[in-house]
Amino acid sequence: MPYSYEFERPALAVDCVVFGLRPSAQDSAALSQPSSRLVVLLIERALQPFEGRWALPGGFVRIDETLDRAAERELVEESGLSIAYLEQLYTFGELKRDPRERVVSVAYFALVNPVEHVLAAGTDAAKAEWFDVSTLPSLAFDHGKIIEVALERLRSKVRYRPIGFGLLPELFTLTQLQKMYETILDRPLDKRNFRKKIASLEFVVATEDTERGVPRRAARLFRFDQAAYDALSRQGFDLELI
Amino acid sequence: MPYSYEFERPALAVDCVVFGLRPSAQDSAALSQPSSRLVVLLIERALQPFEGRWALPGGFVRIDETLDRAAERELVEESGLSIAYLEQLYTFGELKRDPRERVVSVAYFALVNPVEHVLAAGTDAAKAEWFDVSTLPSLAFDHGKIIEVALERLRSKVRYRPIGFGLLPELFTLTQLQKMYETILDRPLDKRNFRKKIASLEFVVATEDTERGVPRRAARLFRFDQAAYDALSRQGFDLELI
Numbered sequence: 349m350p351y352s353y354e355f356e357r358p359a360l361a362v363d364c365v366v367f368g369l370r371p372s373a374q375d376s377a378a379l380s381q382p383s384s385r386l387v388v389l390l391i392e393r394a395l396q397p398f399e400g401r402w403a404l405p406g407g408f409v410r411i412d413e414t415l416d417r418a419a420e421r422e423l424v425e426e427s428g429l430s431i432a433y434l435e436q437l438y439t440f441g442e443l444k445r446d447p448r449e450r451v452v453s454v455a456y457f458a459l460v461n462p463v464e465h466v467l468a469a470g471t472d473a474a475k476a477e478w479f480d481v482s483t484l485p486s487l488a489f490d491h492g493k494i495i496e497v498a499l500e501r502l503r504s505k506v507r508y509r510p511i512g513f514g515l516l517p518e519l520f521t522l523t524q525l526q527k528m529y530e531t532i533l534d535r536p537l538d539k540r541n542f543r544k545k546i547a548s549l550e551f552v553v554a555t556e557d558t559e560r561g562v563p564r565r566a567a568r569l570f571r572f573d574q575a576a577y578d579a580l581s582r583q584g585f586d587l588e589l590i
Numbered sequence: 591m592p593y594s595y596e597f598e599r600p601a602l603a604v605d606c607v608v609f610g611l612r613p614s615a616q617d618s619a620a621l622s623q624p625s626s627r628l629v630v631l632l633i634e635r636a637l638q639p640f641e642g643r644w645a646l647p648g649g650f651v652r653i654d655e656t657l658d659r660a661a662e663r664e665l666v667e668e669s670g671l672s673i674a675y676l677e678q679l680y681t682f683g684e685l686k687r688d689p690r691e692r693v694v695s696v697a698y699f700a701l702v703n704p705v706e707h708v709l710a711a712g713t714d715a716a717k718a719e720w721f722d723v724s725t726l727p728s729l730a731f732d733h734g735k736i737i738e739v740a741l742e743r744l745r746s747k748v749r750y751r752p753i754g755f756g757l758l759p760e761l762f763t764l765t766q767l768q769k770m771y772e773t774i775l776d777r778p779l780d781k782r783n784f785r786k787k788i789a790s791l792e793f794v795v796a797t798e799d800t801e802r803g804v805p806r807r808a809a810r811l812f813r814f815d816q817a818a819y820d821a822l823s824r825q826g827f828d829l830e831l832i
Contacts, residue, residue, distance in 0.1 A: 357600075359599060409597075439681045442656060452657070454694075
């Protein structure tokens with residue numbers, strides 16, 4: 349085989365931007381009106397380089413695993429979270445992004461619900477915590493830039509794909525649904541127009557259930573119907589959610 | 591430095607999906623009504639593996655060049671084309687995608703105008719040719735899959751970003767503009783609605799020129815104004831082109 353690969357090879361890593369929604373502290377008790385914040389999972393680095401700095405969960409890709417599998421493995425090892433949605437984001441290959449040597453990183457973005465239980469922390473993670481995306485600490489490597497790109501993707505994609513449901517519990521109120529969009533898009537939506545839009549979407553389905561712990565005027569619970577969405581999607585249905 | 595990277599490393603490559611528009615053979619003379627086809631650039635492999643098969647232009651990433659730079663270098667070496675638009679598409683990392691060993695490929699997609707002059711061909715390319723995307727030959731590696739993903743990105747992105755102008759000459763008629771969208775989206779657009787939509791876009795600007803070689807009723811020529819688009823874009827202008 350007339351093949352010799354004579355080039356020095358970059359190391360190959362994956363890094364994961366995990367987003368979640370968290371009720372704002374001041375009114376987390378008011379379930380029917382949950383004002384929420386968009387948060388991202390960071391781990392504190394236990395090793396050099398950037399020891400003690402916050403970073404995205406991630407690590408090197410093994411020779412016998414796909415990129416998706418490497419991202420899933422790192423998320424389990426470093427967070428213990430169960431992931432509702434995972435997609436490849438972008439591959440970052442600037443020459444000096446890692447002070448040790450050339451490391452190319454395939455970044456992923458993931459959505460989880462709920463955000464509560466972070467087990468943390470693998471070999472190179474001291475602890476794991478959720479941070480409000482608007483008040484991030486100074487990050488290791490180019491991870492601040494990676495989060496910016498992930499936020500841009502999330503804000504753009506949530507408008508024409510039903511990925512935002514990955515941030516909600518399986519059953520949700522229309523108020524929770526609206527707050528999810530408002531939190532991601534960072535602007536208020538008109539309630540009347542929003543409800544009219546949602547009512548037109550056959551894949552947001554009312555259930556028989558209402559929210560719990562609310563004695564009267566409890567709101568109806570809805571669910572996302574993946575099969576109904578897939579069927580519409582195959583017909584070339586043009587989704588513009590918001 | 592307590593760091594040792596003990597894993598065996600995949601090789602890292604870039605592959606480029608280059609799209610162009612070509613007038614359909616039967617009416618290439620009728621400049622004002624150019625029915626067009628979407629074509630993609632392929633090179634014929636001069637070496638194993640897949641010797642003699644068609645493949646995307648591409649090659650291995652050097653340790654001292656960024657991913658973008660590697661894509662640009664391969665395009666110059668293997669096609670000589672000047673590229674109007676280049677963006678990273680997706681990174682393909684299936685385990686057996688290359689029969690030699692593990693190769694992870696960062697795919698790019700590019701737009702060019704015109705499609706005519708392909709100089710071709712680097713070390714591992716025997717010749718280069720344009721193929722209609724609807725009648726592709728059997729391709730090397732997973733390059734058929736990569737082209738599918740690129741087509742999906744192009745068809746989706748052209749609707750909300752002005753990237754399609756990269757497929758047109760600097761000055762174009764509104765008929766050319768409409769045919770470009772029709773060719774990419776693979777469906778006819780209503781002329782009246784299309785013209786109304788375009789008239790509302792401040793970044794599609796009429797020039798003083800009209801098309802050449804047409805003695806009477808020559809159509810007005812337009813240009814894309816990047817600065818006007820950027821200004822609108824910064825105001826959070828919501829582009830829905832088509």
